[in-house]
Amino acid sequence: MAGRKKAGTALASGQRKKGIIQDFIKSIKKDWILYLLLLPGLLSLILFKIGPVGGMIIAFEKFSAFQGVFGSPWVWFDNFKKIFADPYIPKVVINTIILAILTVVVVFPIPIIFSLFLNEVRLKWVRSTVQSFSFLPYFISAAVMVSILYTILSPGSGIVNNLIRSLGGEPINFMAKPGWFRPLYVILEIWQTFGYSAIIYIAAMMNIDPSLYEAAEVDGANRWDKILKITLPCISTSVIVMLIISVGNIFTVNLDRILLMYNSSVYDTADVIQTYVYRMAFESKGFPDYSYGTAVNILKSVIAFVLVSFVNKMADKFAETRLF
Amino acid sequence: MKKNKVQVFDVINNGILLLVALACIYPFLYVFFVACSNGTYLQRGEVSFFPKGFNLEAFKYILGSSKFHVWTGLRNSFLYTAGGTVVAVLTTYVTAYALSRDRLKGRYFLMGAFIITWVFDAGIIPQYIIYNKLGFIDNPWVMIIPGAINTQFLIITKTFVEGIPKELDEAAVVDGANDWTILTRLYLPLSKTIMATIGTFYAVSIWNQYLIPQIYLKSDNLKVIQQVLKDVVIADAGTSTAFKNVIVNGITLNQQNLKSAAIFVSMLPIVLVYPFVQKYFKKGIMVGAVKG
Incomplete structure (x- = not known):
């Protein structure tokens, strides 16, 4: 310790650096078990978290699988220029934003209203039953949720079309109608x-x-007064924080759910940035354009990141709560 | 008069909320009703709120038939979930322990790297290129190794570990304990709740994974139940070619029976463990909401 202080004040910077390295080696020698314990986490960080982020440089290359990440030729911003010339991009961006806005506007108020009323319940068994049942769908996978949707809405024998038929209507093939995609997506979001x-x-x-x-x-004060003038103002901080989080997540859609729900007949409303990138990478005919797909994703991430940082500042200001 | 009014509100409020609760789980019940009804009634549209012609043949058929890989999917999902959860909980906990020690040089830098790579999502393509190089294509370990550290759970665990009084391990060090003994003898026994909490979250998220297996696991014998469900129920929805009506022991099974049985068995494990682990979920959300 004393040695480092002396090095820091009196000696040249080269030796100072050496001092830090020596300190580090000393620390490893002393606490080698601790550094050994860090090893799995460190490997995981490098391989599975930093690795993919580093892999994003292919957006600036004309990536080919044969030449690899480091051997492919650089094209700098060509892939990004291509985004603005791609006629399909505006559609997927608009679809993404519409889904996100629907999620914020329609889905957001429901749990607030629900919890205000649930808070009024004094019977313990009602409270815990309602809470358990409403919480359960959160743990059910997108594949199960969407499969159930298909079963319920099946044109042949689903309960919804049975009802329509018994009322004298024509059965509707909901999953193939572009107009039904957004309402169904939002209903699943609420339910889940x-x-x-x-x-x-x-x-x-x-x-x-x-x-x-x-x-x-x-x-x-009567009960309504208490709900509206005490309970609601008292949870306003949580409401604002949750609202800010959902605005910050505006570019985050439930990709699993859309991939499972959509088919080419509903692309008009269902195709979003993430599904477009997914198809480019994994469902394209011929050689997939990894570089372009990555560029699209980077642009999305940068906008989302700016949004989240901005929103985080807002949260800081309003609620003295930082999200990260 | 006033008291009476309050009671009316309570009755209506309780009634409506119980209906909402029922509506939340009705779709799950409906799937069960369809799965265990006789296909003949189903085709006539007579099954809505209870099973008709109760039987369990659809479950037997869907689990027994090699055509649909339902059994293989369930087995794989179980193995990946069990293995992945153990690996993830241990890795996350040990990393949280190491990162919470003052003696570890560069711990702020490492934590920063975890958070930045978490916030700035790389996307599926760079991930695919890296994982491809690491040999994860059609390799079941893709469900176990790469997800070993979820940054959010790492933060939660680290916050918990930092809350354990430092005096405890100072005393242990005086007694000649090293990091390994402090970790295993002192910290792990104090951390059962947090490990159960992140364990249940890891388990549910591995069981429910769809995107990762769909990208990486292509062979039928490696697929998880969520993929099987997609193949059986969703990909088949337009054409319904994979299913013909079958008659087993005089009971008609149609495609809706069989699909519903597949859906039901794939959510059953979650529904069964849910009552027991619910409290950990709630705990996790509250910690996540405060710290996340």
Whole structure:
């Protein structure tokens, strides 16, 4: 320790660097078990987290699998220029944004309303049953959810079309109609997430000081007054943070769900940036254009990152809560 | 008068919320009703709120038939989930322990690297190129090794480990303990809850994975149940060519029976463990909401 201090003040910078390295070696020698314990995590970080991020440089190359990441010729920003000339890009960007806005506007308020009413329930068994049942879909996979959707909406024997038929209507092939994709996506989103989001609000409500309600009762407040003037304002911080998070995630769609739900007859409404990239990489005929797909994804990530950083600042300002 | 009004509100509120709860699980029940009904009634559109002509032949048929790989998918999903969860919990915990020690040089830098690579998602193509080089194509280890550290769970675990009083391990060091003994004798026994919490989250997320196996696992004998479901239920939805009506023991099984049986068996493991692990989920969400 004393040696390093001396090195830091008196000696030249080259020797200072040497001092740091020596310190490091000393530290490894002393705590070698600790560094050994870090090894799996370090490998995982390098191979599976930094590796793919480094692999993004292929967006600036004309990547070919034979020449590899380091051998492929550089084309710099050609792939990015291509994005702006691609006639299909505006459509997928608009579809992505529409889905995201629908998710924020339609899905967001539901768990708030739900938890306000759930908070009024005094019967313990009702409370826990409702919470357990509404929370369950969050753990069910996209494949199961979408499969159930197909079963329920099946034109031949699904319950929805049975009902339509018994009312004298013509059966509808919901999964092949572009107009039905967005409503169905949003319904699945609500079903899968509202019980989960409600848990956060319910927890915020548990922290409200009961004396507030008692004071309000003395002043003659009824139940609605208490819900609207005490409970709702008291959870406003959680609401704002959750809203900010969902705005920050505007470019994050449930890729599994869309890949399982969509087919070429509903591309008009269902095709988003991520599915476009997916198809480019894994379902293209001939040689897939990995470089272009990566460039599209980078542009999406950069916009999303700016959005998340901005939103994180907002969260900081409003709620003194940073997201990361 | 006033008291009476309050009770009316309670009755209506409880009633509506219970209906909402029922609506949440009705689709799961419906799938079960369809799976265990007689196909003849199903075709006439007579199955909605309870099974008709109850039988379990569809389950036997779908699990027994080699054509649909349902059994293979379930087996693979079980193996990947079990292996992946053990690897992930241990790796995450040990890494969180190491990163929470002051003696580890460069720990802030490493944590920063974890967070940056988490926030800035590389996307599926660069990942594919790297994983391809590492030999993960059609390799079942792709379900176990690469997902060993989820940055969010790492942060949660690290926060927990940092909450364990340092005086404890100072005392242990005086007694001549090294990091290995501190970790295994002192920290692990104190961390059962957090390990159960991240363990359940890892297990559910591995079981539910669709994108990764769909990209990397192409052979039928390696596929997970989610992929099988896609092949059996979704890819077949337009044409329905894979299924013909079958008659087993005098019971008609049509394609809806069989598909529903496949859906039901693939969600059953989650539904069965859900009541027992629910509290860990809730705990995880609360910690995640505060720290995440």
